[in-house]
Amino acid sequence: MLEINSLTVNFGKFTALDKVTLDVNPGEVLAIIGPNGAGKSTLIRAASGVIPSRSGSICIGGQDMKGLSTSERARYLAVVPQARSLPPAFTVYQTILLGRTPYLGWLGQTKAQDHFLAQQSLERVELGKLAERRVSELSGGEQQRVLLARALAQGAEVLLLDEPTTHLDLHYQALLLNLIRRLVSENNLSVMMALHDLNLAGLYADRVALLVGGKIQASGSAKEVLTEKNLAGVYNMPVHVIPHPEYGTPLILPDGHGMTVSH
Protein backbone atom coordinates (compact mmCIF):
# COMPACT_ATOMS: atom_id res chain seq x y z
CA MET A 1 0.00 0.00 0.00
CA LEU A 2 1.03 3.56 -0.72
CA GLU A 3 1.20 6.01 2.17
CA ILE A 4 2.03 9.65 1.58
CA ASN A 5 2.48 11.50 4.81
CA SER A 6 2.55 15.27 5.13
CA LEU A 7 4.38 15.75 1.81
CA THR A 8 5.50 19.32 1.18
CA VAL A 9 7.15 20.55 -2.03
CA ASN A 10 8.47 24.04 -2.65
CA PHE A 11 9.49 25.68 -5.90
CA GLY A 12 11.53 28.58 -4.60
CA LYS A 13 9.13 30.50 -2.37
CA PHE A 14 6.05 28.93 -3.95
CA THR A 15 4.53 26.06 -1.99
CA ALA A 16 3.37 23.60 -4.64
CA LEU A 17 2.29 20.89 -2.21
CA ASP A 18 1.35 21.64 1.36
CA LYS A 19 1.36 18.75 3.85
CA VAL A 20 -0.39 16.33 1.53
CA THR A 21 -1.42 13.15 3.31
CA LEU A 22 -2.96 10.29 1.34
CA ASP A 23 -3.03 6.54 1.30
CA VAL A 24 -4.03 3.98 -1.28
CA ASN A 25 -4.79 0.38 -0.37
CA PRO A 26 -3.99 -2.58 -2.59
CA GLY A 27 -6.75 -3.17 -5.12
CA GLU A 28 -7.86 0.44 -4.87
CA VAL A 29 -7.94 3.39 -7.28
CA LEU A 30 -7.53 6.87 -5.85
CA ALA A 31 -8.29 9.76 -8.20
CA ILE A 32 -6.64 13.13 -7.63
CA ILE A 33 -8.86 15.87 -8.96
CA GLY A 34 -8.54 19.63 -8.85
CA PRO A 35 -8.38 22.72 -11.03
CA ASN A 36 -5.47 23.54 -13.33
CA GLY A 37 -2.34 24.37 -11.39
CA ALA A 38 -3.59 22.72 -8.20
CA GLY A 39 -0.50 20.52 -8.05
CA LYS A 40 -1.83 17.21 -9.43
CA SER A 41 1.17 16.59 -11.69
CA THR A 42 3.53 17.87 -9.00
CA LEU A 43 2.08 15.30 -6.61
CA ILE A 44 2.68 12.49 -9.12
CA ARG A 45 6.23 13.71 -9.78
CA ALA A 46 7.07 14.16 -6.11
CA ALA A 47 5.60 10.78 -5.18
CA SER A 48 7.76 9.15 -7.87
CA GLY A 49 10.84 10.88 -6.49
CA VAL A 50 11.84 12.93 -9.52
CA ILE A 51 11.42 16.25 -7.71
CA PRO A 52 12.71 16.70 -4.18
CA SER A 53 10.32 17.19 -1.32
CA ARG A 54 10.93 19.63 1.52
CA SER A 55 9.43 17.40 4.14
CA GLY A 56 7.14 14.45 4.58
CA SER A 57 7.48 10.83 3.63
CA ILE A 58 6.42 8.33 0.98
CA CYS A 59 6.14 4.72 2.06
CA ILE A 60 5.20 1.63 0.09
CA GLY A 61 4.34 -1.48 2.05
CA GLY A 62 6.03 0.10 5.05
CA GLN A 63 9.26 0.80 3.12
CA ASP A 64 10.31 4.44 3.16
CA MET A 65 11.25 5.57 -0.37
CA LYS A 66 13.83 7.96 1.04
CA GLY A 67 17.31 6.56 0.79
CA LEU A 68 16.42 4.02 -1.88
CA SER A 69 18.39 4.13 -5.11
CA THR A 70 16.66 5.16 -8.32
CA SER A 71 16.41 1.57 -9.53
CA GLU A 72 15.21 0.23 -6.17
CA ARG A 73 12.47 2.85 -6.10
CA ALA A 74 11.38 1.93 -9.63
CA ARG A 75 10.70 -1.62 -8.44
CA TYR A 76 8.18 -0.35 -5.89
CA LEU A 77 6.56 2.32 -7.98
CA ALA A 78 5.87 2.76 -11.68
CA VAL A 79 4.60 5.85 -13.45
CA VAL A 80 2.42 6.07 -16.54
CA PRO A 81 3.11 9.48 -18.08
CA GLN A 82 1.00 11.17 -20.71
CA ALA A 83 1.64 9.71 -24.14
CA ARG A 84 3.09 12.66 -25.97
CA SER A 85 6.42 13.09 -27.71
CA LEU A 86 7.41 9.47 -27.24
CA PRO A 87 10.63 8.50 -29.02
CA PRO A 88 9.08 7.14 -32.23
CA ALA A 89 11.97 4.94 -33.29
CA PHE A 90 11.27 2.09 -30.85
CA THR A 91 8.79 -0.67 -31.47
CA VAL A 92 5.94 -1.40 -29.09
CA TYR A 93 7.76 -4.40 -27.68
CA GLN A 94 11.09 -2.56 -27.27
CA THR A 95 9.27 0.20 -25.40
CA ILE A 96 7.59 -2.24 -23.03
CA LEU A 97 10.82 -4.13 -22.46
CA LEU A 98 12.41 -0.89 -21.20
CA GLY A 99 10.04 -1.25 -18.25
CA ARG A 100 12.45 -3.94 -17.03
CA THR A 101 15.23 -1.33 -16.62
CA PRO A 102 15.21 -1.39 -12.79
CA TYR A 103 16.24 -5.06 -12.92
CA LEU A 104 18.89 -4.69 -15.62
CA GLY A 105 22.55 -3.76 -15.42
CA TRP A 106 24.18 -0.84 -17.22
CA LEU A 107 24.38 -2.87 -20.41
CA GLY A 108 20.67 -3.63 -20.37
CA GLN A 109 21.18 -7.37 -20.91
CA THR A 110 17.72 -8.96 -20.70
CA LYS A 111 16.98 -12.46 -19.46
CA ALA A 112 14.18 -14.86 -20.39
CA GLN A 113 12.20 -13.68 -17.35
CA ASP A 114 12.29 -10.08 -18.61
CA HIS A 115 10.94 -11.10 -22.00
CA PHE A 116 8.27 -13.24 -20.38
CA LEU A 117 7.04 -10.32 -18.27
CA ALA A 118 7.21 -7.86 -21.17
CA GLN A 119 5.19 -10.23 -23.34
CA GLN A 120 2.69 -10.74 -20.53
CA SER A 121 2.28 -6.97 -20.09
CA LEU A 122 1.86 -6.56 -23.83
CA GLU A 123 -0.98 -9.05 -23.84
CA ARG A 124 -2.59 -7.59 -20.74
CA VAL A 125 -3.11 -4.27 -22.53
CA GLU A 126 -4.33 -6.17 -25.60
CA LEU A 127 -1.62 -4.96 -27.98
CA GLY A 128 -0.20 -8.38 -28.87
CA LYS A 129 -0.77 -7.85 -32.57
CA LEU A 130 1.11 -4.54 -32.60
CA ALA A 131 4.29 -5.81 -30.90
CA GLU A 132 6.62 -5.09 -33.82
CA ARG A 133 5.02 -1.83 -34.91
CA ARG A 134 6.79 1.45 -34.30
CA VAL A 135 5.22 3.49 -31.52
CA SER A 136 4.88 6.48 -33.87
CA GLU A 137 2.46 4.50 -36.07
CA LEU A 138 0.02 4.00 -33.19
CA SER A 139 -3.00 6.06 -32.19
CA GLY A 140 -2.96 8.12 -28.98
CA GLY A 141 -5.04 5.53 -27.18
CA GLU A 142 -2.73 2.71 -28.21
CA GLN A 143 0.36 4.71 -27.21
CA GLN A 144 -1.16 5.29 -23.78
CA ARG A 145 -1.68 1.55 -23.42
CA VAL A 146 1.94 0.92 -24.43
CA LEU A 147 3.02 3.15 -21.55
CA LEU A 148 0.65 1.32 -19.22
CA ALA A 149 2.21 -1.98 -20.31
CA ARG A 150 5.70 -0.55 -19.77
CA ALA A 151 4.69 0.37 -16.22
CA LEU A 152 3.20 -3.10 -15.64
CA ALA A 153 6.45 -4.69 -16.83
CA GLN A 154 8.20 -2.84 -14.00
CA GLY A 155 6.47 -5.24 -11.64
CA ALA A 156 5.75 -2.50 -9.10
CA GLU A 157 2.87 -2.74 -6.64
CA VAL A 158 2.09 0.97 -6.90
CA LEU A 159 1.07 2.62 -10.17
CA LEU A 160 0.89 6.39 -10.62
CA LEU A 161 -0.89 7.80 -13.66
CA ASP A 162 -0.69 11.42 -14.77
CA GLU A 163 -3.91 12.36 -16.56
CA PRO A 164 -3.90 9.25 -18.73
CA THR A 165 -7.13 10.15 -20.54
CA THR A 166 -6.38 13.75 -21.47
CA HIS A 167 -5.71 13.30 -25.16
CA LEU A 168 -8.07 10.39 -25.73
CA ASP A 169 -11.55 10.31 -27.23
CA LEU A 170 -14.53 8.88 -25.37
CA HIS A 171 -14.01 5.34 -26.62
CA TYR A 172 -10.33 5.20 -25.66
CA GLN A 173 -11.00 6.86 -22.29
CA ALA A 174 -13.45 4.12 -21.35
CA LEU A 175 -11.21 1.41 -22.81
CA LEU A 176 -8.19 2.57 -20.82
CA LEU A 177 -9.98 3.06 -17.52
CA ASN A 178 -11.82 -0.28 -17.78
CA LEU A 179 -8.46 -1.88 -18.43
CA ILE A 180 -6.92 -0.16 -15.42
CA ARG A 181 -9.77 -1.29 -13.16
CA ARG A 182 -9.35 -4.86 -14.34
CA LEU A 183 -5.58 -4.79 -13.81
CA VAL A 184 -6.03 -3.33 -10.34
CA SER A 185 -8.30 -6.14 -9.21
CA GLU A 186 -6.33 -8.88 -10.97
CA ASN A 187 -2.94 -7.80 -9.63
CA ASN A 188 -3.93 -6.10 -6.39
CA LEU A 189 -2.23 -2.88 -7.47
CA SER A 190 -2.47 0.40 -5.60
CA VAL A 191 -3.28 3.09 -8.17
CA MET A 192 -3.16 6.83 -7.75
CA MET A 193 -4.13 8.84 -10.82
CA ALA A 194 -4.46 12.50 -11.55
CA LEU A 195 -7.66 13.03 -13.49
CA HIS A 196 -9.02 16.09 -15.18
CA ASP A 197 -12.42 14.66 -15.90
CA LEU A 198 -14.59 14.68 -12.78
CA ASN A 199 -17.18 12.33 -14.25
CA LEU A 200 -14.55 9.70 -15.03
CA ALA A 201 -13.21 10.09 -11.49
CA GLY A 202 -16.74 9.48 -10.18
CA LEU A 203 -17.17 6.41 -12.37
CA TYR A 204 -13.82 4.69 -11.95
CA ALA A 205 -12.23 5.71 -8.63
CA ASP A 206 -12.87 4.00 -5.31
CA ARG A 207 -11.89 7.20 -3.60
CA VAL A 208 -11.38 10.77 -4.73
CA ALA A 209 -9.08 13.44 -3.29
CA LEU A 210 -9.69 17.07 -4.18
CA LEU A 211 -6.42 19.00 -4.46
CA VAL A 212 -6.60 22.80 -4.42
CA GLY A 213 -3.62 25.11 -4.22
CA GLY A 214 -1.38 22.25 -3.16
CA LYS A 215 -3.64 21.20 -0.29
CA ILE A 216 -6.05 18.30 0.03
CA GLN A 217 -9.38 20.02 0.51
CA ALA A 218 -11.57 16.94 0.65
CA SER A 219 -11.15 13.22 0.30
CA GLY A 220 -13.41 10.23 0.48
CA SER A 221 -15.86 8.44 -1.77
CA ALA A 222 -16.90 10.13 -5.00
CA LYS A 223 -20.29 10.94 -3.50
CA GLU A 224 -18.70 12.61 -0.49
CA VAL A 225 -16.20 14.70 -2.47
CA LEU A 226 -17.97 15.52 -5.74
CA THR A 227 -20.68 17.73 -4.22
CA GLU A 228 -22.12 20.95 -5.60
CA LYS A 229 -20.78 22.82 -2.59
CA ASN A 230 -17.20 21.52 -2.87
CA LEU A 231 -16.91 21.97 -6.62
CA ALA A 232 -18.63 25.35 -6.95
CA GLY A 233 -16.10 26.88 -4.57
CA VAL A 234 -13.08 25.23 -6.15
CA TYR A 235 -13.91 25.79 -9.81
CA ASN A 236 -15.41 29.18 -9.10
CA MET A 237 -18.68 28.48 -10.89
CA PRO A 238 -22.01 26.92 -10.04
CA VAL A 239 -22.39 23.26 -10.98
CA HIS A 240 -25.15 20.67 -10.82
CA VAL A 241 -24.47 17.18 -9.57
CA ILE A 242 -26.87 14.46 -10.64
CA PRO A 243 -26.65 10.70 -10.16
CA HIS A 244 -25.49 8.53 -13.06
CA PRO A 245 -28.63 6.89 -14.48
CA GLU A 246 -27.10 3.42 -14.29
CA TYR A 247 -24.52 3.44 -11.47
CA GLY A 248 -25.68 6.28 -9.28
CA THR A 249 -22.18 7.81 -9.26
CA PRO A 250 -22.09 11.62 -9.31
CA LEU A 251 -22.20 13.33 -12.71
CA ILE A 252 -21.16 16.97 -12.84
CA LEU A 253 -22.90 19.38 -15.14
CA PRO A 254 -21.71 22.97 -15.58
CA ASP A 255 -24.21 25.76 -15.02
CA GLY A 256 -24.29 28.07 -18.01
CA HIS A 257 -25.66 31.12 -16.16
CA GLY A 258 -28.63 31.11 -18.55
CA MET A 259 -26.35 32.04 -21.50
CA THR A 260 -26.50 28.63 -23.17
CA VAL A 261 -28.60 27.67 -26.17
CA SER A 262 -32.14 26.63 -25.37
CA HIS A 263 -34.26 24.16 -27.23
Add this chain to the structure above:
Amino acid sequence: MKIGFRNHPFLVNLSLLAAALLLSAAAGPVFIPPGAVSRILADQLPGIALQQDWPQAFETILLRIRLPHTALMALAGAALASSGAAYQGVFRNPLADPYLIGVASGAGLGAVIAMSIRWPAEWRGLYPIPLAAFIGAVLTIALVYSIARVGQTLPTTTLILAGVAVSSFATSLTSFLMFRSTSELRRAIGWMLGSSVLTGWEPFLAALPYAVIGMGALVISGHALNVLQYGEEQAQQLGLSAERAKALILVAASLTTATAVAFTGIIGFVGLIVPHFVRILWGGDYRRLLPLSILGGAWFLLMADLLARTLLAPQVLPVGIVTALAGAPFFLWVLRSAKGQAFW
Protein backbone atom coordinates in the same frame (compact mmCIF):
# COMPACT_ATOMS: atom_id res chain seq x y z
CA MET B 1 10.02 -4.76 -47.74
CA LYS B 2 13.05 -6.92 -47.18
CA ILE B 3 16.21 -5.41 -48.57
CA GLY B 4 19.38 -7.36 -48.04
CA PHE B 5 21.54 -4.56 -46.68
CA ARG B 6 18.83 -3.58 -44.19
CA ASN B 7 19.02 -6.95 -42.54
CA HIS B 8 22.79 -7.12 -42.24
CA PRO B 9 23.96 -3.72 -40.99
CA PHE B 10 27.26 -4.94 -39.53
CA LEU B 11 28.19 -6.97 -42.59
CA VAL B 12 27.43 -4.01 -44.87
CA ASN B 13 29.46 -1.55 -42.84
CA LEU B 14 32.37 -3.92 -42.29
CA SER B 15 32.57 -4.57 -46.04
CA LEU B 16 32.47 -0.87 -46.81
CA LEU B 17 35.14 -0.24 -44.19
CA ALA B 18 37.39 -2.94 -45.67
CA ALA B 19 36.94 -1.45 -49.14
CA ALA B 20 37.63 2.06 -47.88
CA LEU B 21 40.76 0.96 -46.03
CA LEU B 22 42.08 -0.74 -49.14
CA LEU B 23 41.30 2.22 -51.41
CA SER B 24 42.78 4.70 -48.96
CA ALA B 25 45.97 2.67 -48.72
CA ALA B 26 46.16 2.29 -52.49
CA ALA B 27 45.52 5.87 -53.59
CA GLY B 28 48.07 8.68 -53.49
CA PRO B 29 50.89 10.26 -55.52
CA VAL B 30 52.24 6.75 -55.98
CA PHE B 31 49.42 4.36 -56.76
CA ILE B 32 49.82 0.98 -55.11
CA PRO B 33 47.48 -1.61 -56.67
CA PRO B 34 45.05 -3.03 -54.08
CA GLY B 35 46.39 -6.49 -54.86
CA ALA B 36 49.88 -5.41 -53.85
CA VAL B 37 48.48 -3.71 -50.74
CA SER B 38 46.84 -6.98 -49.70
CA ARG B 39 49.99 -9.01 -50.33
CA ILE B 40 52.28 -6.59 -48.49
CA LEU B 41 49.87 -6.63 -45.54
CA ALA B 42 49.64 -10.42 -45.54
CA ASP B 43 53.42 -10.56 -45.63
CA GLN B 44 53.54 -8.57 -42.39
CA LEU B 45 51.50 -11.16 -40.52
CA PRO B 46 53.54 -13.52 -38.36
CA GLY B 47 53.99 -16.92 -39.95
CA ILE B 48 53.37 -15.72 -43.49
CA ALA B 49 56.26 -15.03 -45.83
CA LEU B 50 55.31 -14.25 -49.41
CA GLN B 51 57.53 -14.10 -52.45
CA GLN B 52 58.22 -10.37 -52.78
CA ASP B 53 56.90 -9.36 -56.22
CA TRP B 54 56.42 -5.66 -55.42
CA PRO B 55 58.89 -2.78 -55.44
CA GLN B 56 60.50 -2.10 -52.08
CA ALA B 57 59.28 1.52 -52.35
CA PHE B 58 55.67 0.29 -52.21
CA GLU B 59 56.32 -1.39 -48.92
CA THR B 60 58.01 1.66 -47.45
CA ILE B 61 55.30 4.07 -48.60
CA LEU B 62 52.52 1.77 -47.46
CA LEU B 63 53.86 0.94 -44.02
CA ARG B 64 55.43 4.27 -43.13
CA ILE B 65 53.03 6.80 -44.73
CA ARG B 66 49.78 5.45 -46.15
CA LEU B 67 48.70 3.02 -43.46
CA PRO B 68 49.42 5.28 -40.48
CA HIS B 69 47.44 8.05 -42.17
CA THR B 70 44.63 5.67 -43.12
CA ALA B 71 44.42 4.21 -39.63
CA LEU B 72 44.36 7.67 -38.03
CA MET B 73 41.61 8.87 -40.36
CA ALA B 74 39.51 5.77 -39.75
CA LEU B 75 39.91 6.24 -36.00
CA ALA B 76 38.98 9.93 -36.22
CA GLY B 77 35.91 9.18 -38.33
CA ALA B 78 34.77 6.50 -35.91
CA ALA B 79 35.32 8.85 -32.97
CA LEU B 80 33.48 11.80 -34.51
CA ALA B 81 30.49 9.75 -35.65
CA SER B 82 30.06 7.86 -32.40
CA SER B 83 30.41 10.96 -30.22
CA GLY B 84 27.93 12.74 -32.50
CA ALA B 85 25.42 9.92 -31.99
CA ALA B 86 25.97 10.09 -28.23
CA TYR B 87 25.53 13.89 -28.05
CA GLN B 88 22.34 13.58 -30.08
CA GLY B 89 21.09 10.95 -27.66
CA VAL B 90 21.91 12.84 -24.47
CA PHE B 91 20.58 16.17 -25.73
CA ARG B 92 17.72 14.50 -27.64
CA ASN B 93 18.65 16.83 -30.41
CA PRO B 94 19.12 15.71 -34.01
CA LEU B 95 21.64 18.49 -34.75
CA ALA B 96 24.09 17.83 -31.93
CA ASP B 97 27.33 17.29 -33.84
CA PRO B 98 30.67 17.75 -32.03
CA TYR B 99 31.54 20.53 -34.48
CA LEU B 100 28.17 22.31 -34.40
CA ILE B 101 27.87 22.38 -30.62
CA GLY B 102 31.37 23.80 -30.27
CA VAL B 103 33.04 20.84 -28.55
CA ALA B 104 35.47 20.33 -31.42
CA SER B 105 36.65 23.96 -31.29
CA GLY B 106 36.97 23.76 -27.51
CA ALA B 107 39.03 20.61 -27.84
CA GLY B 108 41.16 22.28 -30.51
CA LEU B 109 41.83 25.23 -28.25
CA GLY B 110 42.83 22.89 -25.43
CA ALA B 111 45.20 21.02 -27.71
CA VAL B 112 46.79 24.22 -29.07
CA ILE B 113 47.29 25.62 -25.58
CA ALA B 114 49.04 22.40 -24.60
CA MET B 115 51.24 22.57 -27.70
CA SER B 116 52.00 26.25 -27.13
CA ILE B 117 53.20 25.55 -23.62
CA ARG B 118 55.57 22.92 -24.84
CA TRP B 119 55.86 21.36 -28.25
CA PRO B 120 56.47 17.65 -27.73
CA ALA B 121 60.12 16.85 -28.18
CA GLU B 122 59.52 13.17 -28.75
CA TRP B 123 56.52 11.00 -29.48
CA ARG B 124 55.73 10.18 -25.87
CA GLY B 125 55.11 13.89 -25.50
CA LEU B 126 52.03 13.39 -27.65
CA TYR B 127 50.08 11.65 -24.90
CA PRO B 128 49.20 14.79 -22.89
CA ILE B 129 47.72 16.54 -25.94
CA PRO B 130 44.46 14.58 -26.11
CA LEU B 131 44.07 15.17 -22.37
CA ALA B 132 44.35 18.93 -22.86
CA ALA B 133 41.88 18.67 -25.73
CA PHE B 134 39.62 16.64 -23.45
CA ILE B 135 39.67 19.36 -20.78
CA GLY B 136 38.86 21.93 -23.46
CA ALA B 137 35.98 19.75 -24.71
CA VAL B 138 34.46 19.17 -21.26
CA LEU B 139 34.64 22.86 -20.35
CA THR B 140 33.02 23.75 -23.67
CA ILE B 141 30.18 21.28 -23.30
CA ALA B 142 29.48 22.51 -19.77
CA LEU B 143 29.42 26.10 -20.98
CA VAL B 144 27.25 25.44 -24.04
CA TYR B 145 24.85 23.30 -21.99
CA SER B 146 24.37 25.95 -19.32
CA ILE B 147 23.90 28.74 -21.87
CA ALA B 148 21.49 26.79 -24.07
CA ARG B 149 19.29 25.40 -21.34
CA VAL B 150 15.91 27.11 -21.08
CA GLY B 151 14.33 25.98 -17.82
CA GLN B 152 14.04 22.21 -18.03
CA THR B 153 14.36 22.03 -21.80
CA LEU B 154 17.17 22.26 -24.31
CA PRO B 155 15.70 23.64 -27.55
CA THR B 156 17.41 22.51 -30.75
CA THR B 157 18.09 26.02 -31.99
CA THR B 158 19.48 27.49 -28.77
CA LEU B 159 21.89 24.56 -28.46
CA ILE B 160 23.24 25.27 -31.94
CA LEU B 161 23.35 29.04 -31.39
CA ALA B 162 25.20 28.62 -28.11
CA GLY B 163 27.50 26.16 -29.86
CA VAL B 164 28.24 28.64 -32.64
CA ALA B 165 28.95 31.43 -30.16
CA VAL B 166 31.23 29.38 -27.93
CA SER B 167 32.87 27.83 -30.97
CA SER B 168 33.64 31.27 -32.46
CA PHE B 169 35.12 32.35 -29.16
CA ALA B 170 37.34 29.28 -28.91
CA THR B 171 38.40 29.64 -32.53
CA SER B 172 39.35 33.29 -32.09
CA LEU B 173 41.36 32.44 -28.99
CA THR B 174 43.11 29.80 -31.07
CA SER B 175 43.80 32.37 -33.80
CA PHE B 176 45.06 34.83 -31.19
CA LEU B 177 47.54 32.26 -29.97
CA MET B 178 48.56 31.69 -33.56
CA PHE B 179 49.24 35.38 -34.17
CA ARG B 180 51.59 35.76 -31.29
CA SER B 181 53.06 32.36 -31.84
CA THR B 182 56.59 31.15 -32.02
CA SER B 183 57.63 29.01 -34.93
CA GLU B 184 56.92 25.90 -32.90
CA LEU B 185 53.32 26.88 -32.33
CA ARG B 186 52.96 27.52 -36.04
CA ARG B 187 53.69 23.87 -36.49
CA ALA B 188 50.92 23.15 -34.01
CA ILE B 189 48.47 25.30 -35.93
CA GLY B 190 49.38 23.55 -39.14
CA TRP B 191 48.78 20.28 -37.40
CA MET B 192 45.42 21.44 -36.11
CA LEU B 193 44.37 22.30 -39.63
CA GLY B 194 45.16 18.80 -40.68
CA SER B 195 48.51 19.17 -42.37
CA SER B 196 50.75 16.25 -41.74
CA VAL B 197 53.45 17.73 -39.55
CA LEU B 198 53.81 14.39 -37.92
CA THR B 199 53.93 11.28 -39.97
CA GLY B 200 54.35 7.66 -39.04
CA TRP B 201 52.46 5.66 -36.47
CA GLU B 202 53.01 7.95 -33.47
CA PRO B 203 49.80 10.02 -33.68
CA PHE B 204 47.70 6.92 -34.20
CA LEU B 205 49.34 5.13 -31.30
CA ALA B 206 48.93 8.17 -29.06
CA ALA B 207 45.24 8.47 -29.98
CA LEU B 208 44.39 4.79 -29.71
CA PRO B 209 44.14 4.31 -25.94
CA TYR B 210 41.92 7.37 -25.47
CA ALA B 211 39.74 6.38 -28.41
CA VAL B 212 39.33 2.84 -27.13
CA ILE B 213 38.32 4.07 -23.66
CA GLY B 214 35.96 6.74 -24.99
CA MET B 215 34.28 4.68 -27.68
CA GLY B 216 34.18 1.61 -25.45
CA ALA B 217 32.28 3.58 -22.81
CA LEU B 218 29.87 4.85 -25.48
CA VAL B 219 29.21 1.43 -26.95
CA ILE B 220 28.24 -0.03 -23.58
CA SER B 221 25.94 2.93 -22.87
CA GLY B 222 23.42 2.03 -25.58
CA HIS B 223 20.74 0.87 -23.17
CA ALA B 224 21.09 3.97 -20.98
CA LEU B 225 20.79 6.18 -24.06
CA ASN B 226 17.65 4.30 -25.09
CA VAL B 227 16.08 4.98 -21.70
CA LEU B 228 17.19 8.63 -21.81
CA GLN B 229 15.19 9.12 -25.02
CA TYR B 230 12.09 9.38 -22.82
CA GLY B 231 13.49 12.41 -21.04
CA GLU B 232 15.16 12.73 -17.69
CA GLU B 233 12.08 12.28 -15.50
CA GLN B 234 10.77 9.18 -17.21
CA ALA B 235 14.26 7.74 -17.27
CA GLN B 236 14.42 8.14 -13.49
CA GLN B 237 10.95 6.67 -13.08
CA LEU B 238 12.17 3.71 -15.13
CA GLY B 239 14.99 3.23 -12.65
CA LEU B 240 17.92 4.90 -14.40
CA SER B 241 20.04 7.44 -12.50
CA ALA B 242 19.60 9.90 -15.32
CA GLU B 243 21.98 12.63 -14.12
CA ARG B 244 24.81 10.20 -13.56
CA ALA B 245 24.20 8.44 -16.88
CA LYS B 246 24.15 11.72 -18.80
CA ALA B 247 27.34 12.95 -17.14
CA LEU B 248 29.14 9.69 -17.87
CA ILE B 249 28.08 9.62 -21.50
CA LEU B 250 28.96 13.30 -22.02
CA VAL B 251 32.42 12.74 -20.54
CA ALA B 252 32.97 9.68 -22.76
CA ALA B 253 31.73 11.52 -25.86
CA SER B 254 33.96 14.50 -25.09
CA LEU B 255 37.00 12.27 -24.62
CA THR B 256 36.20 10.60 -27.94
CA THR B 257 35.81 13.92 -29.76
CA ALA B 258 38.95 15.34 -28.14
CA THR B 259 40.99 12.37 -29.28
CA ALA B 260 39.97 12.91 -32.88
CA VAL B 261 40.51 16.68 -32.74
CA ALA B 262 43.91 16.40 -31.06
CA PHE B 263 45.37 14.48 -34.00
CA THR B 264 43.35 15.36 -37.07
CA GLY B 265 42.16 18.89 -36.39
CA ILE B 266 38.62 20.14 -36.60
CA ILE B 267 36.54 18.13 -39.05
CA GLY B 268 32.86 18.99 -39.08
CA PHE B 269 29.60 17.22 -39.87
CA VAL B 270 30.81 13.60 -39.69
CA GLY B 271 28.99 13.26 -36.37
CA LEU B 272 25.83 14.62 -37.98
CA ILE B 273 25.74 12.77 -41.29
CA VAL B 274 26.76 9.26 -40.25
CA PRO B 275 24.41 8.69 -37.27
CA HIS B 276 21.53 10.08 -39.30
CA PHE B 277 21.95 7.64 -42.14
CA VAL B 278 22.38 4.80 -39.68
CA ARG B 279 19.11 5.86 -38.03
CA ILE B 280 17.26 6.07 -41.32
CA LEU B 281 18.50 2.68 -42.48
CA TRP B 282 18.71 0.68 -39.28
CA GLY B 283 16.59 2.43 -36.67
CA GLY B 284 17.21 4.40 -33.50
CA ASP B 285 18.18 1.66 -31.03
CA TYR B 286 21.38 3.05 -29.50
CA ARG B 287 22.77 -0.40 -28.77
CA ARG B 288 23.13 -0.78 -32.54
CA LEU B 289 23.42 2.87 -33.49
CA LEU B 290 26.70 3.39 -31.62
CA PRO B 291 28.72 0.45 -33.01
CA LEU B 292 27.30 1.09 -36.48
CA SER B 293 28.25 4.76 -36.25
CA ILE B 294 31.80 3.72 -35.35
CA LEU B 295 32.05 1.55 -38.47
CA GLY B 296 30.16 4.03 -40.65
CA GLY B 297 32.18 7.01 -39.44
CA ALA B 298 35.45 5.21 -40.17
CA TRP B 299 34.66 4.43 -43.81
CA PHE B 300 32.87 7.73 -44.38
CA LEU B 301 35.87 9.82 -43.31
CA LEU B 302 38.23 7.57 -45.25
CA MET B 303 36.21 8.22 -48.41
CA ALA B 304 36.07 11.97 -47.71
CA ASP B 305 39.82 11.93 -47.14
CA LEU B 306 40.30 10.04 -50.39
CA LEU B 307 38.41 12.78 -52.22
CA ALA B 308 40.44 15.45 -50.44
CA ARG B 309 43.65 13.81 -51.57
CA THR B 310 42.64 13.11 -55.17
CA LEU B 311 40.30 15.93 -56.31
CA LEU B 312 43.08 18.48 -56.88
CA ALA B 313 46.02 16.07 -56.84
CA PRO B 314 48.88 16.59 -56.29
CA GLN B 315 47.42 19.26 -53.99
CA VAL B 316 45.80 17.92 -50.84
CA LEU B 317 42.64 19.61 -49.62
CA PRO B 318 41.92 19.72 -45.88
CA VAL B 319 39.42 16.91 -45.36
CA GLY B 320 37.22 19.26 -43.33
CA ILE B 321 36.41 21.13 -46.55
CA VAL B 322 35.06 17.97 -48.14
CA THR B 323 32.95 17.00 -45.10
CA ALA B 324 31.60 20.54 -44.85
CA LEU B 325 30.68 20.58 -48.55
CA ALA B 326 28.61 17.47 -47.98
CA GLY B 327 27.56 18.31 -44.44
CA ALA B 328 26.33 21.89 -44.58
CA PRO B 329 23.49 21.18 -47.05
CA PHE B 330 22.71 18.07 -45.04
CA PHE B 331 22.57 20.18 -41.87
CA LEU B 332 20.02 22.49 -43.50
CA TRP B 333 17.95 19.52 -44.60
CA VAL B 334 17.90 18.07 -41.06
CA LEU B 335 17.14 21.50 -39.60
CA ARG B 336 14.12 21.86 -41.85
CA SER B 337 12.80 18.42 -41.15
CA ALA B 338 13.87 18.12 -37.51
CA LYS B 339 10.26 18.08 -36.37
CA GLY B 340 8.11 15.05 -36.93
CA GLN B 341 10.66 12.73 -38.43
CA ALA B 342 9.57 9.19 -38.01
CA PHE B 343 13.05 7.74 -37.73
CA TRP B 344 14.36 10.16 -35.12
